[in-house]
Amino acid sequence: MKPETTHSLHQSLHQSLQPVGYRIIVVSLGGILLVAAVVKGIDLQQFALQIRQYGILPDNAGLIHGVAWFMVVVEAVIGAALLVNWRPKLMLAAFVALMLLFIVALVWAIVQGGVADCGCFGPAAQRSPLEALVEDAVLLLIAVAAWRLRPEGIYFRKPLKTWAVAAVCVLAMSLPLTVGKGLSDPPSAALEEGRNGSGMVLESLSGEQIDLTTGTFLLALMSTDCAHCRESVPLLNEIVAEVDDAISICGITASEQAEVDRFIEDNFAFYPVLNIDAQRFTSLMSDAPLPQFLLIRDGQILSRWQGEVPQLRALMEVAAKAQGA
Template sequence: LGSALVVGYMRRYAVIATLPLFTIFLSFIGWAWYSGSTENCGCFGSKLKHSPKEAFIFDAILVLALVITQLLSWQKNKEPKVKEVNQTWKLATVIVSIIVGLTVSTYASFSPRQSSDPVVRLQVTQPNPFQNIVVSGLNVDLQKGLQVVVLMDTGCDHCQASVPRFNEIFEQSTIFPPLTAICSNSALDVKDFQRKFTAKFPIGRISAEDFLKLLEKGDTPRLFLLQDGKVLKIWDKECPSNDELKGSLPK
């Protein structure tokens, strides 16, 4: 549809086909906005918060632009038609775009970078993701020993709700590795988070760039099981049970 719109091949039908796609997408975003289930979640870091309301407005503007384009197209069709040039090259462009798109998508789907296992993705892109990461407010070396590291955001509802579980793991230091958390929030935000949600585990701060590097395609809270800086296991959004965490520990 995109290539057809760009080169002008059957543009009117391409616009008509695009409108329902945007409408369906808007309906999902509109429901998320109405229900408020993800409002101000902050699950992509405090620097990248993007509410359903904002997404709805942006996409609604695009839909409006498509509608205006279609109206202008209908108006143009009422004018005397000029003899059209050969449309073969436009059709060829669309076909080539489809073939290239399918080929690239198929190839990428088999790449380790697209693996559903976050550990596999990190091994390809970042073999040692915690190397050279500067942590402030935390007297722990993430490159040494066996430990659980939580990547979180103080404004994330999922992180806030998981504090009791984090406390539980932290307090069972004789059974589980020591637990620490890192985030890209300010020192004041961390202090307020610890006070409001009674977080007993230590929380360090890293740069927003390092936060996004560790988060990659995942979600917060993201739990890393590390051994000497090497990632053994990753849990996104869900905290592991005691049995699952024990089973993931190196023998």
């Protein structure tokens, strides 16, 4: 076979496989975005709380709920458009812009610390900002590859495609109000469950329990990959040594058990650290980054400190005041 013929066959094969590779990539990217949008839309309240923990937006519940809703719609529309190949050039550019936005937010979260869950898939999957950053960087590279593989042919704008994308847009807008948790409840409403003692028995994923309805506890809400959380360990160790049995100190996290064991070993924590269900963990948090510290007496949340470990004197004063009342 002549070299010219071989080259021609290779070129023909490349041209025939290029559209197939492009479609596989964009369908995969579109499916990922669509699934993420549905999961977030079903529990918009949880997604809003995850956005709030980044500390980028003003501390306004209405604004953050609106941004959460808007992001659900944007992801659903881009995902559906990529699936049906509607305005592919524009939608690929939108996907790249979305990934860049996510990457900037994740870098901010890593630098600032205190974000336990990236929020990429709402409450369905928990990943640290660093893990999500790697994943989004890979998706960005794949989207760039799809742009290079994109055939230069004419794309027919069939009305059916437009109607399909429009239908997904309407469904995404109505999702939080129909099958999901609506916007009427503020993100921190779940905290009220524990103020009267109900739901205040914490159980780790390994089955260990802490009954917060009896006694005085200082809960350190933390993430194992949070720099500020690691810095709080020596101060909490000092409190453990000072209070003896008057106040029980316990770290609470939603990280995996292997990460918890590594955290205790690397930071020499003298107090137990329990990993609990991510949704239960979030319900204990307020609308602020980690670490957070809750002083609880007989099931009542007496006080909360954010960012810094409370002084021992402040702890004892709050506990004594509650006992006198």
